[in-house]
Amino acid sequence: MKHLCTIIFNDRDEIFWYSCQYFSFQLYTMKVSDAELSLVLRPAVQQLSSIFAKHQHELRVAGGAVRDLLSGLVPHDLDFATTATPDEMKKMFEEEGVRMINETGEKHGTITARIDDENFECTTLRIDIKTDGRHAVVRFTKDWYLDANRRDLTINSMFMGMDGTVYDYFDGKRHLDEHRVEFVGDPDTRIQEDYLRILRYFRFYGRIAKSPDDHSESVLESITRNAGGLSRISGERIWTELQKIVTGNYGGELLQKMVDCKLGPYIGLPDDFSGLACKSLFDRCSSCGVDTRELSPMTVIAAGFSNADDAFNFIARVKCSKKERELLIFILDNRDAVIAAKDVKIVQDLLADLVIDLKVYDKLARQRVEELLKYSCQMKMLEEFRDWVLPVFPVSGGALVAKLDDKRKTRLVTKELFEIWKKSNFTYSEEELLSRVDEIQATVQVVSKGKKK
Incomplete structure (x- = not known):
């Protein structure tokens, strides 16, 4: 098929003949079934379509939703492409009383309309005039082929009209089938x-x-x-x-x-x-x-690292969340011991360390330990761990300070008592633990900077 391409500039009415040449391509069209079309044409979409038709602008479903529909999946996120410019869409939606949100996409041709509590991104057909490897300077067009030609993958470059006609310029349907x-x-x-x-x-x-x-x-x-x-x-x-x-x-x-x-x-x-x-x-x-399917992405990534040092470089590059980076390091630091463990006590101690010593929120700490157990395939241990409730550390701050000869020893003595409590399988009472304070503080010496000798 011979095809003459046009680009309409957004800031003036001049028409520029793109490359001043004809393109050859084979446009493939097909129609989806009424049942498939009904998965897209819910009432809000029908209303959106009728608005564009009333104002004589063409509207098609674009990209991923078409791909999913042809793959037998129910499309959830619908993106639309249109021959209308952003200014034309804004005027049209204002006349029809349709609310518009998220105006930041306008420079790239996207106007987001809100109908029946749904947001619909409608983007003007466009081409990339200049790119820097991530961002593009765009110009608008009324040519569907040119818009399809700027997209990444053939399976993402198809459009579907509101009558169920699929427009495929680059063999996307064939590649999907293959x-x-x-x-x-x-x-x-x-x-x-x-x-x-x-x-x-x-x-x-x-x-x-x-x-x-x-x-x-x-x-x-x-x-x-x-x-x-x-x-x-x-x-x-x-x-x-x-x-x-x-x-x-x-x-x-x-x-x-x-x-x-x-x-x-x-x-x-x-x-x-x-x-x-x-x-x-x-x-x-x-x-x-x-x-x-329930594994955290970071749990999976952890398996590929041989040591935590390399993981820190990865964390710095991808700028993941604090929760994600702490999970990665936690798994790398503890995986070998937990894989080899024969008793649930090892992860009970880990939970106690997280919640009581490091002050990690209990639910988050449990999630971290459970990911480690899944990583280690310790399923019996995981069941036991889920049924176990972490006891409250029994020593109160006031009772401990009353036993100390120097308040600066509080943190160090507390740490020792905490370790004794864990070794007792979390059974020692406050009285039993406080009875060990004198022998512990006798071995602890503080200096003016509060450091242990």
Whole structure:
């Protein structure tokens, strides 16, 4: 099909003839069934569609929702593409009394309409005029092919009209049926427009592919060539994608493939990071009855690290939350001992350390210990631990201070009493513990800076 492309500039009425050339492509169309269409056309969507039709602007469902629908899944998040410009949409929604929210997306062509307590992102068709490897300067167009051509993967470049017609410019439906993940056009070009697409490739591979290692060699070569571009991507965005990769299908194998493609240095993974160890964790957990879908992404990632030092570098790169980084270090510090443990006492002590000594909130501390037990496949121990209630440390501050000859010894003596209490299997009373204060403080000496000698 011969195709003449136009771009409409947002700041003036001038029409620019994009590259002044014709494009050749094969547009594939099909219609989804009425039952499938009904999964999208709920009342609020019908209202949105009628508004665009009334004002003579075309509106189509875009990207992931079309992919999911054609995969037999129920689309949850609907994104829309339209020939209307942001100014035209704002005028239209104002006339129709539709509330608009989140105006920050307007410079990229997105207006968010709120109908029946649902938010619908409607984005003007656009092309990327200039990119820096993450962000793009865009110009608006009324050409559906050009908008599809700027998207990352063929399976994400399809549109669906409100009548159920699917518009497929780059064989997305065929690739979906073949469980293939391919970039739109030249992989190098697509990746260099936004290097985050490297990680999106692996994420969607886990969702679409039917085997762990059926990649296109040319795609992997392109990813390897462009690996350094990931250094431009923020740690937060990298971690968002990594979490989805490791908890999806073939999480361990895909992590290993990413290391093989030399992505490690740019996403915080050491050279010796083992994705295959992450796969072994999945296999081990499945065999002992752990629901791997419930594993924290950080628990899975922990399996690939050989030591905590490398994990600190990873934490610094991905800028994960405090809760996530503390879970990672906790697992790495304690996994060997818990894997080898024969008695639940080891994790009871760990919980006591977290809650009483380190002042970690009880629920969070328990979650951390349970992740460690799942990682270690200590299922019997996990059951015992879940039934166990941590006793209250019996020594009150006032009673302890009354027994001390120097208040500066409080912290050090408390620590010793706490260890004695744990060794008693949490059974010693306050009286029994306080009876040990004199012998403990006799061995403790403080100096002016409060340090133990």
